[in-house]
Amino acid sequence: MCGICGKISLNSAVSENLIHKMREVLKHRGPDDYGSRLEALGSRGGIGLGHRRLSIIDLSPAGHQPMSNEDGSVWIVLNGEIYNFLGLKSALEKKGHIFKSRTDTETVLHLYEEKGADCVNDLRGPFAFAIWDSRKERLFIARDRIGKKPLYYIYKNQTLIFASEIKALLQDSEVSSEV
Secondary structure (H helix, E strand, O other): OOEEEEEEEOOOOOOHHHHHHHHHOOHHHOEOEEEEEEEEEOOOEEEEEEEEEOOOOOOOHHHOOOEEOOOOOEEEEEEEOOOOHHHHHHHHHHOOOOOOOOOHHHHHHHHHHHHHHHHHHHOOOOEEEEEEEOOOOEEEEEEOOOOOOOOEEEEEOOEEEEEOOHHHHOOOOOOOOOO
């Protein structure tokens, strides 16, 4: 288990404090490590990603999330396990992708670079992830077909907030607990 969370707004910056609160309410999902990434979107808004890690594959610091590609233009937070990541990783290495960890997370990141949103078609196992592609200014969020790994979200006023649990969404004062 791990926990992911984030917010992207086209209207305002994303608060580091908010991402911290969202991430910390997910602490029970990942007690081993945590991280966040914030980025301004020009004068329009911002994006923030948060992660709580339960270390299972590659226990080293190389598995820290959010994780980026080599040039820092694409970032990922992932909850889950990709069963076929070793085969995918081998094929990606043959295409010239360079890995700095032994994680399934990094494999998803490079697979996204190779195939874009179609990367989900190659993934086997339970997962929920968010990928921020700063080159395209696109946030791509996906979860496994069965929905074993939870992913909740709210879209309102050109703002998307997502998390592994609803209580993380409720850390944002703009989110009402009313149904």
